[in-house]
Amino acid sequence: MLKELLSATAIVLTFVIFVPYIRSIHRGHTRPHAFSWVIWALGTLVVFVAQLAAGGGLGAWPIGVSGVITGYVALLAYRKRTDRSIHRSDWVFLAVALAALPSWLFTSNPLWAVVILTGADLAGFGPTFRSAYARPHQERTRFYALAAARNAIVILALEAYSLTTVxxxxxxxxxxxxxxxxxxxxxxxxxxxxxxxxxxxxxxAQL
Incomplete structure (x- = not known):
C-alpha cells in the first residue's frame, strides 16, 4: 500500500511540477533549450522500459509519465523556438545522447542500457547549464528543485532496488x-x- 501511495504521489507531483513550467513557456517567461528536452524525453522513456524490465514496478510509472510530458515540452520548445542560441557544443551533446539511445537494442542487460542512457540524459543537461549560466532568469529554480524531490519519492516507491532501477x-x-x-x-x-x-x-555623476 505504501509503494502505491508513493508512486501516486510522485505522479501527482510530476503534474504539479510541469503544469506551471508549461504555462511559463506559453507566456514567454521560461525559455527551455529544445536540445536538452529532446534528449531527456527519449532517454527517460527508454529508461522507463528498462526499469519495468528490471522489476521497478509501480515506482517506474512516474518516470514513464514524466517521459511523455517531457516529450511535450521538447515539442513546445521546438515549435516556439524558445532558445535560438544553438552552439556547436549543443550539437555535440545531442550527438552523444542520440548515439547512446540505441544501447537498449544491443544489450539484453537493462543495467547497461540504464547506465548509458543516464549518461546521455546527463549530457542533455549540457545545453541547459550553458543557457542557465548565460541567462539565469530564463529558467525556474522551483521546477528543478521539485523535480529533485520527485525523483527522491520515485526511488522510495520502487518495488525492487538495484543499480538498474535507482x-x-x-x-x-x-x-x-x-x-x-x-x-x-x-x-x-x-x-x-x-x-x-x-x-x-x-x-x-557626483564628480
Whole structure:
C-alpha cells in the first residue's frame, strides 16, 4: 500500500511540477533549450522500459509519465523556438545522447542500457547549464528543485532496488540540484554586478 501511495504521489507531483513550467513557456517567461528536452524525453522513456524490465514496478510509472510530458515540452520548445542560441557544443551533446539511445537494442542487460542512457540524459543537461549560466532568469529554480524531490519519492516507491532501477532517478535528481545551485549563484552574481555598476554610475555623476 505504501509503494502505491508513493508512486501516486510522485505522479501527482510530476503534474504539479510541469503544469506551471508549461504555462511559463506559453507566456514567454521560461525559455527551455529544445536540445536538452529532446534528449531527456527519449532517454527517460527508454529508461522507463528498462526499469519495468528490471522489476521497478509501480515506482517506474512516474518516470514513464514524466517521459511523455517531457516529450511535450521538447515539442513546445521546438515549435516556439524558445532558445535560438544553438552552439556547436549543443550539437555535440545531442550527438552523444542520440548515439547512446540505441544501447537498449544491443544489450539484453537493462543495467547497461540504464547506465548509458543516464549518461546521455546527463549530457542533455549540457545545453541547459550553458543557457542557465548565460541567462539565469530564463529558467525556474522551483521546477528543478521539485523535480529533485520527485525523483527522491520515485526511488522510495520502487518495488525492487538495484543499480538498474535507482541510478537514473538518483543521478537526474543530483543534476537538478546542481542546476538550481548554478542558477541561484549566477542570479546573485549578476545582481551584485548590477548593483556595483549603479553605484559606480552614481559616484561618477557626483564628480
Amino acid at each position: 541510478l537514473f532517478p538518483a543521478a537526474v535528481g543530483v543534476a537538478c540540484l546542481l542546476l538550481v545551485a548554478v542558477i541561484v549563484w549566477r542570479r546573485r552574481t549578476l545582481a551584485r554586478r548590477a548593483g556595483g555598476n549603479r553605484h559606480d554610475g552614481g559616484d561618477a
